[in-house]
Amino acid sequence: MSGSISQNIAGALFNARKVVLILFVALTALLGYQASKIQLNTDISKMVPLGHPYIQNYFEHKNDLNLGNDIRLIVAETQGDDIFNEDYMTALKEITDAVFALDGVDPSKISSLWTSNVRWNEVTEQGFQGGEVIPAGYDGSAQSLDQLRTNVLRSGQVGRLVADNFQSSVVHAHLLDALGEDGVDIPALSASLEEIRNTYQEKYPNVRVHIVGLAKKAGDVMSAAQEVAMFFFLTLGLIAVLLLLDTRCIRSALTVSICSFVAVIWQLGIVSTLGFTIDPYSMLVPFLVFAIAVSHGVQIVNTLANYVSSGLSSLDASKSTLQALVVPGMVALVSDAIGFLTLYMIDIGVIRELAMAASIGVAVIIITNLIVVPVVLSYLGVGAAAVRKIQAGDTKDHPLAGLFARFTRPGMAAASILLAIVGYAGGIYLSQDLKIGDLDKGAPELWPDPCEEMECPRGYEPKDRYRYNHDVNFLVSNYSVSADVLVVMGKTPQEACNTYPAMQAADDMAWALKNVDGVQDVATIASATKMIATNMNEGSMKWATISRDQFALNNVMSFMPDSLYNLDCSLTPIYVFLDDHKAETLDRVTKAVADFSETRNNPDVIQFKLASGNAGVEAATNQTIEASQYPMLALVYAVVSILVLIAFRSIRAVICIIVPLGLTSILCQALMAQMGIGVKVATLPVIALGVGIGVDYGIYIYSKLSEYLKQGMDLESAYKETLKTTGKAVAFTGITLAVGVIFWVFSSIKFQADMGILLTFMFLWNMIGALWLLPALGRFLLKPASVAK
Structure with a gap:
């Protein structure tokens, strides 16, 4: 059935290929104009989980409070x-x-x-x-x-x-x-x-x-994010050169590179038309769109070159290529798009926009690469050097092809599966230390100050990439006031924030928080009352207390700083100054506030609510990510598994494709834990997006492998043939994309450098998993009779 669908799609498109190209050029011009109007997002609210109770509490009292x-x-x-x-x-x-x-x-x-x-x-x-x-x-x-x-x-x-x-x-x-x-x-x-x-x-x-x-x-x-564009074009040029060296055909290399770049233009154009913007966190999306487009383009070029080497004309080879790849390609791309869309469940604006942008970008690749590349190459064809390379490969086995083919043998397959089990266990064990949120002082999005742990030499001028954290260190080193402030809201009846019960409760909370590790100081209406009362009584410290006389408290209010109460005295903030905004510090402090509030909240006296201040926003963000992290990943894998099951109608196919993918995700989390990279707004999408790219490798390899198995080949022979075409393209794509993103470690933005490390790891491990573990699983799961007809 899938074969007849493929034939019908390929036939219809190639019968109208001139119309397809005209529409492609027209849409590129239109969406290119729209892409030129894309704007950088400067809205801080999109980096905040607006639905979180902390932020909702802030909105309720935003006229009386500062968000930090x-x-x-x-x-x-x-x-x-x-x-x-x-x-x-x-x-x-x-x-x-x-x-x-x-x-x-x-x-x-x-x-x-x-x-x-x-x-x-x-x-x-x-x-x-x-x-x-x-x-x-x-x-x-x-x-x-x-x-x-x-x-x-x-x-x-x-x-x-x-x-x-x-x-x-x-x-x-x-x-x-x-x-x-x-x-x-x-x-x-x-x-x-x-x-x-x-x-x-x-x-x-x-x-x-x-x-x-x-x-x-x-x-x-x-x-600093403006230099992301430089890295994008560097990656584009590098991949184009490597593609040319691999295919030995300038026509196909340029076709894939240009169509992949057009996919980025379409994605930005559609995003701009829908009213979305880009921000420092979603700037990796154009690269991912380009990367996914190239990975599919490489598969198309290799398949087409194989058909040409077998004697077909450029037109027939292109038509056969589209017919062979349209189903697995669409399954892979739809899996990517829906998988990326699951990020939308995280209630943070920048992640939701990233999810939409990535899904749109992957969807357009179906047209710009899966359809247009074969149509363009039906006119241009592939070079003679590319055909000779394919024909030379048919006469001899590549050494690595022979190596990977051995993993289909029972002994090597069993050892590989055992090694994968060890990898799962080790990854799960090492990822237990994975933290939510920031793990460094200052601004972890930017590079730490080199002289953080020592006194900077006189006249020291930090480079731009270090300047902000250098400034933070200067504040922390020379002032008693922290840059990280958690604000607890004390809600009272009107004109009751200065009553003895309310002030005493605020004072008790301050005492409890001062004994929490990570708290520098706490400022409340009660502490100010004690200081004012002392000053009004000749500086005698025995008066440093909260009077039970309401008239005395009313008199104190005439000297009270207005930052400690609102106009109708129905809200009094408790300012908690923290050592830092590390995830564990925020967890300890917010838990202490919640525990205290549970026993002392009284609507007739005072109710303590979390939270405002920059640390309150950070705590809300961490909690949102922590609550969404594993449900989101589970949903990504569920969606991908269902689509693979629908495409191949085989549970065995799902296991062969998903198990290597899961190993990469587990090992990536272990890597983050060992490198001190927390799960936060910048890194959480990388884990999900890595799954989207990795599943493409498995789908293409399984699709080609099952095709040879249907022809009656034994598993090892079928996999050897798969490695000559699809397997070779997967290896090239994984290595090339990893080389492209490794340069991100030189970025002025630390979280982009972290992304580069994580993406490099995921590109390589997804490639290795598809080439090594998939055939090993296939030894025990796949037989010609078990492959869907």
Whole structure:
């Protein structure tokens, strides 16, 4: 039945091959124009699991809270002993003014030594005294600088806005709502911040500016991601050259390369037409589309060259090639497309868009490569050198073909299956250490600072790829405030956030969290109340407590920072400063909050809700990925297995194709665990996408092998013939694609380098599994009578 379908499809397409090519050219021009309008995604909300309870809680109270979307410019004095000199303070003032002028910054929420909201206070015999940190009438004189030093010491900002060693200070700015409809233009903001850095470092040689914050990190990733295009074209050129060396036919090599590139154009054009964008995480999709297209193109060229070498004309050979490959090719591509689409179950915008983009890209390959390549080659044919190479291969066995054919023998097959079982067991054991989320300090998307573990030499200027994490290390090393903040929301009845029961519960939670490993400090309305009460009573520490007198608590509120409560006093945030945002740290802290909330939540007093802050978003993302990881992989394998079963109508075929694929996935997870690569937004899709490419190898090999078995050949002879055609193409594709992605290790983006390592491993192991383990399984599962007719 499948044979008659193949014949009908091939006959219809070749009867209208001129029309097919005209439509192909017209669609390429149209979709090429649409592809030129594709835009880089700058929406941070697409990197957040919007359906997660943590994020839903944030949206419920977003008018009262900050998502952790802020930036800090640390202005460092590099030549003097401290910041209390005229040149430094002039530079700090100008930088503060420049931050005020930035688009996307909330001007009402900027803090520096030069802003009026940074004040000092002290308790005297006459009561509270205070004022702005910058003295009235400041003129840069030694006297005013001495007064400034005194005011800073009285402000409580040492360790927060001023470094512990007094050699730098911070300009802290909150951004406008990044998750709203009018989100911040991240690349533009990041570029403006870099302009501030460069301008004032050049103007004031004694000043160095360090910039940290979620928006700056995202901007640096997006900026560095532009070089992904360079890697794509490098890979395209390399694969084209290797394809030419393998086929020895410039016509077929160019045809496959051009049609594969057109598949990328079609994919980008359709994605752009549907209103989608690209982002740093989905930038690997065009490469994967190109890679999958090339893998199918290689199969077509090898099959066509074999038909020509047997005496068929270019037209008949092309028609026979399409007839032979249309069913296995479509099964493989549909399996890829539906498999990639299963990523859509993960409730994170960038992964869902990646799933759609990859599925669309694979679907268009059915036209651009599976159909168009044979049609084009029916006119161009293949070169005489390619035919002579095929004919020479028919007269002698390739050494590797003889080696792999031995795996069909009972002894070698049994040893191979035993080795695969050991590989499964070892992979499962080693992958037990696989972690969800980030495993490094700072921004794991970018390269770690080389001098993280030691003091940087004076005058050290990091390269761009290290700059952000260098800036993070500078903040962590010189300030008491962490860049990783988890915000717990304390919801109370209206006008009740300053009642004794609510404050005591918040204080108890702070105490519990301070004893959790990984927590630096906790700031609450209760801790501020204790400090204010102490100051109101001549600094006596015996007053550092929460009064049970509501009138006393009401009096305290007149001095309370507005960041610790909302307008109607129905919400009080608990700020938890963390050592880092490693997955295990977030797990410990969120579990401690959840355990405390379970026993202390009371709707009449206070209810604690997770979570806001950059660490809260990270925790929500980790939990979403952890919940989706294995169901997604199970669904991918289920879909692929069902489609293989439908195509070949054989459980034996499913086992032969899926078992090698599963071994690669297990070993890939073990590799990630041993290399310290966590499962996160950047790496989770790679595992699923690797399955999609790997299944193509198995389907093509099994399809050709079953064809020879139907002719009555024994398994070893059938596999030898398979290796001469399909097996050779699989080996070439696997090695070529691995060589192409290995250069990603030189990327400025660390997660792209990680992707390169993982994809290289999966390309090679999928190839090895298909060539080595599939025939070994076939020894015990396949017989001519068992292959579907």
